[in-house]
Amino acid sequence: MPASVDTTQLPAHTTGKAAVLAKGHAAEHPLKLYGSWFCPFVQRAWMVLHEKRIPYQYVEINPYNKDPDFLALNPRGLVPTLAVEGEKPLYESMVVCEYLNEAYPNENANGGSLFPIDVYQRARCRLWIDHIEKKIVPGFYRFIQHTPEKEYSIEDARANFLGHIKTLVREMESNNGPWFLGQSFSLVDIALAPWAKRLFLIDHYKPGGVGIPAAGDEEEVWARWRTWFDAITSRSSVQSTWSDDDQYIKAYKRYAEDTTQSEVAKATRKGEKLP
Ligand SMILES: N[C@@H](CCC(=O)N[C@@H](CS)C(=O)NCC(=O)O)C(=O)O
Structure with a gap:
């Protein structure tokens, strides 16, 4: 494979708080998270491991190298990939998150699952995770990959992205707590957290930035967004799995x-x- 920006320009390791966490989980363990420090999909799985105090080993790899050993674990050649003792590995970040949530039911410091007990509410969580997967995450990349040569405008990319955020925010519980479900932190919050944490990269790189209004405009939506955003970016599992900001600026160039x-x-x- 020819050398590319992804294999030649990417800093190789975790830094900051993520480096401390990775070091604490470097010892051999049958449950292995193959991850890349810059990857938002990995951060989802890493957050679940951290939230539920699950014992695991963190293994840093560059997924763009497509080493045969890596492809043998995950033929799709993507991180996160989770090695599970005595079983074939799992991949796809939300599949991995749901597996970890169900396989380690009693380890959560909050005493419970990252999904509601009620079947309807669980389906509703999956519905809004689907919105994050199909609308918000693709909208993030369409926005950050915008260049003046594109056939769509940056204003269009911004409006499209913010529209999908607003649709989710309108579904957030409005009483009793900052999370999607109100008081209960769930996989819906985890599904979006890594991209929320990366919004500063759009502010850094794109003319006009993300464009979330400071205050006033459509305040009922954006006040709820700010409550969620402040809570999620302060959450220990987000912060502990985060490398230094300047490294993401390099990685997302x-x-x-x-x-x-x-x-x-x-x-x-x-x-x-x-x-
Ligand atoms: N749908 C996958 C996406 C994972 C993904 O795209 N991971 C990126 C890193 S952020 C990767 O492994 N990229 C390797 C490549 O594009 O060749 C998931 O949810 O896990």
Whole structure:
């Protein structure tokens, strides 16, 4: 495979708080999270491991290298990949998150699951995770990969992205707590957290920034967003799995300039469904 920005320009390791966490989970363990410090999909799985105090080993890899050993674990060649003792590995971040949530039911410091007990409420969580997967996450990449050469405008990318955020925010519980479900922290919050944490990259790289109004405009939606955003970015599992901000600025330059050959970026460029 020819050298690309993804294999030659990407800092290789966790830094900051994520480096401390990775070091604490470097010892051999049958449950292994193969991850990349910059990857938002990995951060979801890493958050669940941390939230539920699950014992695991963190293994840093560059998924763009497609080492045969890695492809043997996950033929899709993507992180997160989870090695499970005595079983074939699992992949796909939300599948991994649901597996960890169900396989380790009693380890949560909050005493419970990251999904509601009520079957309808669980389905509703999955519905809004689906909205995050199909609308918000693709909208994030369409926005950050915007360049003046694109056939769509940055204003269109921004309006589209913010529209999908607003749709989710209107579904958030409005009483008793900051989370999607109100008091209970859940996989819906985890599903979106990594991209919320990466919004500053759009502010850094794109003219006009993310464009969330400071106060006043559509205040009932954006006040609820700010409550959620402040809570999620303060959450220990988000902070502990986060490297230094300046490293993300380096890592996402290839998205902002639309030069990355990542599968996500290629799909975004072609207007296809994300991998
Ligand atoms: N749908 C997958 C997406 C995972 C994904 O795209 N991971 C990226 C890193 S952020 C990756 O492994 N990229 C390797 C590549 O694009 O070749 C999931 O939810 O786990």
